[in-house]
Amino acid sequence: MRQSNKIKHRNSDIGELFERATSGERRAVGRLLSIVEGGGAPADQVARLGHPLVGRAHVIGITGPPGAGKSTLVGKLVSEAEKAGKRPAVLAVDPSSPLTGGAILGDRVRIDANNVNTFIRSVATRGHSGGLALSVPGSVRVFDASGFDPVIVETVGVGQVEVDVTATADTTVVVANPGTGDAVQANKAGLLEVADIFVVNKSDHSGANDVRRDLEIMLDLSHATGAEDVAGGRAPIVMTNSLDGDGIAELWTTITEHYEHLVESDRLVGRRSHRLKTEVRSRLLTGLEGMADHLLAQRFEALRRASDESTAPSELSEQLLVELFAGPNVDD
Amino acid sequence: MSEAASSVETESSSDAPLRIVLAKIGFDGHDRGLRVVARILRDAGCEVIYLGLRQTNEDIVSVAEQEDADCIGLSMHNAGHMTLAPKMVEALRAAELDIPVVVGGIIPESDIEPLKKAGVAAILGPGASAEEVGRTVRDVVNARA
Numbered sequence: 001m002r003q004s005n006k007i008k009h010r011n012s013d014i015g016e017l018f019e020r021a022t023s024g025e026r027r028a029v030g031r032l033l034s035i036v037e038g039g040g041a042p043a044d045q046v047a048r049l050g051h052p053l054v055g056r057a058h059v060i061g062i063t064g065p066p067g068a069g070k071s072t073l074v075g076k077l078v079s080e081a082e083k084a085g086k087r088p089a090v091l092a093v094d095p096s097s098p099l100t101g102g103a104i105l106g107d108r109v110r111i112d113a114n115n116v117n118t119f120i121r122s123v124a125t126r127g128h129s130g131g132l133a134l135s136v137p138g139s140v141r142v143f144d145a146s147g148f149d150p151v152i153v154e155t156v157g158v159g160q161v162e163v164d165v166t167a168t169a170d171t172t173v174v175v176a177n178p179g180t181g182d183a184v185q186a187n188k189a190g191l192l193e194v195a196d197i198f199v200v201n202k203s204d205h206s207g208a209n210d211v212r213r214d215l216e217i218m219l220d221l222s223h224a225t226g227a228e229d230v231a232g233g234r235a236p237i238v239m240t241n242s243l244d245g246d247g248i249a250e251l252w253t254t255i256t257e258h259y260e261h262l263v264e265s266d267r268l269v270g271r272r273s274h275r276l277k278t279e280v281r282s283r284l285l286t287g288l289e290g291m292a293d294h295l296l297a298q299r300f301e302a303l304r305r306a307s308d309e310s311t312a313p314s315e316l317s318e319q320l321l322v323e324l325f326a327g328p329n330v331d332d
Numbered sequence: 333m334s335e336a337a338s339s340v341e342t343e344s345s346s347d348a349p350l351r352i353v354l355a356k357i358g359f360d361g362h363d364r365g366l367r368v369v370a371r372i373l374r375d376a377g378c379e380v381i382y383l384g385l386r387q388t389n390e391d392i393v394s395v396a397e398q399e400d401a402d403c404i405g406l407s408m409h410n411a412g413h414m415t416l417a418p419k420m421v422e423a424l425r426a427a428e429l430d431i432p433v434v435v436g437g438i439i440p441e442s443d444i445e446p447l448k449k450a451g452v453a454a455i456l457g458p459g460a461s462a463e464e465v466g467r468t469v470r471d472v473v474n475a476r477a
Contacts, residue, residue: 027429030400038348101349102374106382108395119398124349124379 014042018049021146026119029146033121036138047138053145055272057089058259061169062154068175069201071110072242073251074154078111078118080252081150089119089148091139093155096124107154119148134286137168137279167278170271171258173251175199176215178207192218193227195235196258203239203246212237232267295324350473353401355383355392356408357416365458366407369436369465373405376466389423396424396431402473403453408437418450425451432472436460 014035020028035042062070062077074090081088092107105122121139136153143151153168174195192198192215200211215237222228238254240247262268303316354370356363363385370380381399383392392404406420417435424431432453439447444455453472456465 026394027397030397034348034351034400096379097374100375100377102377102379103349104370104374104380104382109382109384116394121398122379122381126349 014045015049018046018145021142022053024147029119029142030121032142032146033139036142037123037126037135039134043135043138047141050138050141050145054141055144056147057140057144057149057151058256059140059144059168059170060150060152060255061172062152062175063156063172064175064177064199064201066156068177069242070154070156070175071107073175073199073201073240073248074107074152075111075115076242076245076248077152077252077255078115080248082115082117084252084256086150087117087119087148088115089121089143089151091121091123091136091143091151091153093123093125093136093153095156096126101126119143134279134282137275140168167275170262170268171196171255173197173199173255175201176211177202178205178211196232197251197254198235198237199251200237200239201242203241204244208239212239291324292320295320299323350378350402350469351381351399352378352403352405352469353381353383353392353395353399354405354407355387355395356385357387357389357392357406357420358412359386360408360410360412361385362409363407365409365437366405369405369407372462372465373469375462376469378466378469389420392420393423393427393429396429397427401431403432403434403469405434405436405469408435408439411438413437413439413447414443417447417452421451430476432476434469434472436465 014032017028017032017035021032032046035046037043060077062074064070071092074092078088078090090107090111092105092111094103094105094107096103103124103126105124107122108120111118111120123135123139126135140151140153172194174192174197176198177200198215200208200215202208219228219234219237223234228234236254238247238251240251242248259268262271299320300316303319307316352373354366354373356366366384367382370382373380381395381401383395395401396404404420404424406417408416413435417433421433424433433451434454434456435447435452436456437458439455439457447455453475454468456468460468
């Protein structure tokens with residue numbers, strides 16, 4: 001399933017694509033996003049050209065378990081944003097099959113196509129480690145540089161990678177719904193700790209108020225233990241029904257107020273510097289991984305022959321680490 | 333070490349999976365087949381952007397731009413293919429998008445040539461195997477590149 005349609009876009013046209021994207025040509029934005037998803041040197045060039053233009057968009061992360069109603073909620077939120085005169089972009093992330101690399105990206109089914117100013121891009125996680133962590137900040141950068149605001153990143157909130165993705169957001173919204181467990185679940189560490197705003201969706205279902213109560217109790221405890229101060233304040237809870245639109249206007253207001261608060265309190269600067277560090281870290285890890293694989297391919301067998309059977313894996317990796325940082329010619 | 337660092341940069345977007353938009357146009361409500369095709373293409377390593385029912389040509393052109401699609405798959409089960417498929421091809425041409433359109437569904441033998449003349453890249457009937465679906469999509473995309 002290799003294709004060559006996009007190979008046409010060599011480094012030389014990336015500058016031109018950027019000019020077209022920033023002047024509002026959606027097709028050029030679509031192409032830039034493909035280049036970012038493809039990774040490598042062309043994606044790095046997009047990052048270089050885009051970086052000086054970013055910082056204007058409010059980046060909103062929406063996360064929560066499968067079936068919580070995230071996509072439908074996002075569809076309603078972009079309508080609110082358009083009503084407010086905004087030009088929103090959505091990055092809707094769905095998993096790739098680890099076996100075939102294929103994916104079914106179905107978020108558009110839930111998002112009303114009548115929001116003509118909204119740009120929606122469906123993204124597959126593409127399996128390879130660090131891949132999502134690299135391409136999501138890159139895609140957000142393309143949207144921001146092209147003048148979209150807000151930029152909404154929607155992910156299924158399970159696993160370390162998705163928690164990384166929330167590091168991309170200025171405002172992280174965690175969507176919960178009835179039937180997701182009792183108060184003990186609400187107190188487990190993880191996703192709930194990264195929430196700036198909680199949404200209890202499907203507010204018409206029985207049990208929605210129980211979820212709200214459990215979240216309130218958890219937040220009371222965060223207040224009591226002081227965890228709330230670390231997180232920067234008590235996260236509000238908004239009840240929504242993303243099918244009929246109940247509570248959506250309130251959620252939009254809560255999201256924009258959170259952003260205004262970040263700007264006024266100077267906490268936005270801290271968040272964005274954390275975002276930068278997270279992206280640099282994942283790039284660094286990808287680079288180091290490449291070096292490790294290269295070193296393994298070159299040196300592992302020789303090292304193994306030179307050592308006896310009692311040499312532990314930790315000793316082998318220790319030796320390789322020494323070689324890695326002493327340079328490749330240490331044994332020659 | 334420098335060699336290792338440069339090998340990190342040699343990945344390119346040419347390795348990207350094919351991105352296929354799947355949709356049904358207008359009032360044709362039979363989407364079971366399209367959902368099966370979505371799964372077939374997923375298992376053939378494609379990224380399927382699934383739009384489902386009641387799409388318009390304008391919707392699909394707009395989605396193709398946003399998603400940087402490589403191919404558009406239309407499912408047709410209500411005998412509207414002779415009208416709707418050429419209009420889809422025409423809408424893409426008008427938007428200057430060079431993206432192949434594959435039509436699947438109940439297409440009588442005698443309609444195949446006229447559809448191809450109207451610019452439809454390939455037609456897949458009810459008997460098409462999973463292998464044939466994947467190969468056809470790959471072939472029509474490669475033919476455009």
